[in-house]
Amino acid sequence: MQFISSSIGRKILMAVTGQAMVLFAIIHLLGNSSIFGWLNGGINAYAEHLHSMPLPIIIGFRLVLLAMVCVHIWFGIQLTLENRGGRPSDYAVKFTQKASFASENMIWTGTLLGLFLLYHLAHFTFQVISPETAALKNLVPLHDAMVPNVLGMVVAGFKNILVTLIYSGAMVALFLHLSHGIQSFFQTMGWSCDKSQPLLVKFGSLVALVLFLGYVTIPLTIIAGILKG
Amino acid sequence: MSDHKTMTLTLIVWRQKNATVPGKFETYTAKNITSHHSFLEMLDCVNEDLIAAGKEPIVFDHDCREGICGMCSQVINGAPHGGQDRTTVCQLHMRKFKDGDTIYIEPWRARAFPIIKDLIVDRAALDTIIQAGGYTSCHTGGVPDGNAILIPKPIAEEATDAAECIGCGACVAGCPNGAAMLFTSAKVSQLALLPQGRAEAATRVKNMTAAMSQCGFGNCTNHYECMAACPKGINVKFIARMNREFIKAQFA
Numbered sequence: 001m002q003f004i005s006s007s008i009g010r011k012i013l014m015a016v017t018g019q020a021m022v023l024f025a026i027i028h029l030l031g032n033s034s035i036f037g038w039l040n041g042g043i044n045a046y047a048e049h050l051h052s053m054p055l056p057i058i059i060g061f062r063l064v065l066l067a068m069v070c071v072h073i074w075f076g077i078q079l080t081l082e083n084r085g086g087r088p089s090d091y092a093v094k095f096t097q098k099a100s101f102a103s104e105n106m107i108w109t110g111t112l113l114g115l116f117l118l119y120h121l122a123h124f125t126f127q128v129i130s131p132e133t134a135a136l137k138n139l140v141p142l143h144d145a146m147v148p149n150v151l152g153m154v155v156a157g158f159k160n161i162l163v164t165l166i167y168s169g170a171m172v173a174l175f176l177h178l179s180h181g182i183q184s185f186f187q188t189m190g191w192s193c194d195k196s197q198p199l200l201v202k203f204g205s206l207v208a209l210v211l212f213l214g215y216v217t218i219p220l221t222i223i224a225g226i227l228k229g
Numbered sequence: 230m231s232d233h234k235t236m237t238l239t240l241i242v243w244r245q246k247n248a249t250v251p252g253k254f255e256t257y258t259a260k261n262i263t264s265h266h267s268f269l270e271m272l273d274c275v276n277e278d279l280i281a282a283g284k285e286p287i288v289f290d291h292d293c294r295e296g297i298c299g300m301c302s303q304v305i306n307g308a309p310h311g312g313q314d315r316t317t318v319c320q321l322h323m324r325k326f327k328d329g330d331t332i333y334i335e336p337w338r339a340r341a342f343p344i345i346k347d348l349i350v351d352r353a354a355l356d357t358i359i360q361a362g363g364y365t366s367c368h369t370g371g372v373p374d375g376n377a378i379l380i381p382k383p384i385a386e387e388a389t390d391a392a393e394c395i396g397c398g399a400c401v402a403g404c405p406n407g408a409a410m411l412f413t414s415a416k417v418s419q420l421a422l423l424p425q426g427r428a429e430a431a432t433r434v435k436n437m438t439a440a441m442s443q444c445g446f447g448n449c450t451n452h453y454e455c456m457a458a459c460p461k462g463i464n465v466k467f468i469a470r471m472n473r474e475f476i477k478a479q480f481a
Contacts, residue, residue, distance in 0.1 A: 007408075007448045008438055008475040079448050086407030086447020088340050092241070092254065093333045095307030097457035099405060103450065184451040187465065190473030194466040 008188075010075050015188035017072040018181050022207075024065060025174070029214045035151065035227065041142050047135070047150040048142065073114060080107045102180040109177040116170035123157060124150075130157065155229035158222035171215045178208035236262045236328040240275065242287055243335045248343040248351075254333075257287075264324035268311065269294060269301065271323055272334075287334075288347040296320040296460065299395030302402070303348050304335040309399035309458040317397065317460040337398055339407035341445040352398045354444035355412060361440035362433035363416045365426050384422055391419035393461040403458030406447030411455035413441050414471035415463050421474055431481035434474040 003009035034046040041048075051058070102109070119129075127134035133156040135148035158164050182204030186192045192200055221227040238259040245252025259275045266274070269291050276286035292300035301318040305311040311321040326332065334348065342350040380388075392415075400411035417434050420426030426433075442448075449468060456465045 002435075003479060006435075006438060006475075007442045008472055011448060012472070012476070079450070083406035083408070083447040083450065086340055086445070087338055087405060089338055091304055091307045091333075091335055091338060093307035095312060096405075096452075096454060097308075097312070099452035099454050103452045104405065106450065180451070187451050187469050188472055190469045190471075190476060192466065192469040194464045197466060197469070
């Protein structure tokens with residue numbers, strides 16, 4: 001218990017849970033990219049594949065993700081409050097040499113991502129935002145079976161400019177959060193030295209950029225009419 | 230040459246009677262300053278004028294004035310030690326400023342460093358961290374003969390790099406969280422790298438980081454402002470090393 005009350009212990013918990021979510025974001029994007037048709041049956045087949053897994057695996061996976069999110073949010077808020085107290089008053093002149101907009105606003109980009117996560121789950125997982133296009137209620141044929149029309153739901157959702165803006169804005173927050181978070185993980189775990197540290201900063205930003213571009217491509221190609229339902 | 234030209238500067242200086250009374254900025258004019266004055270000599274000139282006028286001089290910490298003791302501690306225009314690479318305030322020279330400049334001078338600001346007066350803060354919290362484990366207590370005998378304990382040169386050099394820390398507290402002052410991670414990691418690494426310090430490495434890292442939190446320092450969020458502020462160029466690789474030592478210590 002000493003570990004989770006210590007400064008470095010909590011930093012490690014933030015890093016590990018954050019990195020686990022980065023790995024999820026990478027896998028999630030790879031799965032979503034099936035919408036561009038590289039998988040036979042597209043995203044409907046991918047969704048069906050996920051949902052046909054044994055229920056304990058699905059529930060277990062979701063519980064682990066939920067635990068990661070909760071730990072990350074809990075310690076994120078706790079550490080931010082402590083750190084605000086570490087320097088009770090600011091300097092008259094603000095001067096930073098290494099800190100970036102991303103590193104200084106982790107709590108806010110994180111808050112935006114948390115709110116987006118709720119919206120995203122309500123939209124595509126629980127499908128309560130626009131029930132008329134809900135995939136679970138609109139079944140389409142796939143390989144001699146009827147499956148939920150995920151493609152139709154996603155395309156209908158992103159045809160709405162407001163929805164596309166919400167998703168794209170959230171992905172900007174994701175880019176900022178990860179451009180600091182990924183390199184931070186390596187530093188916190190101690191997997192960094194003077195030569196690798198500047199490279200890890202660049203590597204982290206690159207991964208964040210790839211995820212950003214990958215994710216926004218889906219709503220942008222839909223609203224531009226390139227990707228159709 | 231600008232040798233005989235003098236500068237006139239506007240100083241906006243933090244004045245505070247003691248830790249309990251709120252402080253405020255006061256404006257002063259520094260006259261007849263040459264480019265050869267060090268920053269502290271410039272303040273000496275201002276203080277001479279203040280004393281001649283019967284006013285209270287600006288109180289600031291200083292000792293060696295050659296950049297090795299770690300006493301001088303001023304935040305100049307928002308940058309600890311003035312923001313010149315690997316330079317303490319005493320080694321910062323007025324050639325870095327122009328005639329007519331306005332300069333903000335503030336003390337280190339961190340919860341763990343209460344202000345004693347004006348620009349002087351109490352940095353005893355750094356001593357508390359050292360007392361928690363910044364030493365070796367095993368018997369190492371007298372001074373060993375040269376090369377009696379073999380240490381590979383890269384290791385010896387890295388330990389010396391960490392040992393360059395002069396404990397001035399600029400890392401804390403520069404950190405937006407008021408964290409003392411760079412200071413603590415330099416001390417932890419310096420000892421953990423060498424055979425004499427290795428024996429107690431696990432208990433040391435636990436005790437020193439615990440003392441760090443108890444003293445009211447914030448937590449590290451990897452901004453790396455500490456490294457930019459450090460007048461000795463201590464690298465954040467030592468923070469990574471301390472994190473490694475901390476993880477290892479959980480299994481020790």
